Amino acid sequence: MAEADQSIAQPSLPQVRRLEAVSFRAWPAASVHYDGSWQVRLTGGHPSKRVNCVVALDRSDTRDIRLRLEKAQRKFLSYGREMVFRETPLAPPQVVDVLREDAWHRFDESIVMVLDLANLGEHDVMDHLPSQDIGRFVDASLTLQNEDPALKPALAELITNIKPPSGLFLVEVPGNGPVAGVICVHDNDLTGLLQLAVSESHRGQGVGFELSYAALRWARLRGAKMAWLQVQADNGAALALYRKLGFQEAYRYCYWRPEGVP
Known part of the structure; x- marks a missing residue:
């Protein structure tokens, strides 16, 4: 795996929010649902993870984490897809903690470059x-x-x-x-x-x-x-x-x- 750029300390969250928003417009999911600040992105015909994932967009939105994950999983199943959660710097650490506790597996790290x-x-x-x-x-x-x-x-x-x-x-x-x-x-x-x-x-x-x-x-x-x-x-x-x-x-x-x- 590529080494991290040592010049990057903490990402700028305003920049992350803007780049996430523009990336959603550039690669649009067929169906987008919101659960609070969580975005549930689904595209029945194409397998790209970027258009078939759950993304948390507010670090303070930590209510009912397991309940909301289960609700999102049911929506993915209705599309015939396995659910994936996309972790960005906007994801609340508490959500990531729950994923670890529930034995979810982390995979496919990507870098956003500017x-x-x-x-x-x-x-x-x-x-x-x-x-x-x-x-x-x-x-x-x-x-x-x-x-x-x-x-x-x-x-x-x-x-x-x-x-x-x-x-x-x-x-x-x-x-x-x-x-x-x-x-x-x-x-x-x-x-x-x-x-x-x-x-x-x-x-x-x-x-x-x-x-x-x-x-x-x-x-x-x-x-x-x-x-x-x-x-x-x-x-x-x-x-x-x-x-x-x-x-x-x-x-x-x-x-x-x-x-x-x-």
Whole structure:
């Protein structure tokens, strides 16, 4: 697992709240329910944990923890999904204590990184313009990430439901299929990079850097001031790419699942 950025002491909770809110808009769940400040996010057609989890958004909201977890579990079961709890710096420590006491398992730590776009360096790389062809992008993304083609309708619906303006960036080789892809979501003065993927045959050749840089430059020209992204903490290659672009760690999150769930 990647080491924590030693320059990060305690995350800024106002920044965490803002980045969480913008990430919800950038990757929207089909169904969102609130139990106090807990957000229950469910998407029947797509398995992404970010759109199928419970997130606590207020550290002071600690009432009836076990009762609310059980209530959320029933809602997940009605969707045919196993419940997961997403722990961010906004989660009350008391909730995490209950998860530990009840033998839930912690897994999949991710890092949220940010970049002041005023500090985006100048690089001599090929420019790329975004596409609005969702079907083409979805086909490419599923191929690049080696995912089930049956997920196409759900992924297409998820991308269609993104409310802020977004650009779908692709690199393709005629007759040889997609090489790389990324989504750039521009939300007021923030922009997010999502779903970056590079084909195995083109990794380590700078294609991911080039495409990400083009997307960030596109967002900056549209008025974005800060970029953000989420990356798994053990993805060393992606972390190296993002740090080369200038991204730094803002905070981390992880998931919890009940005992007995693989």
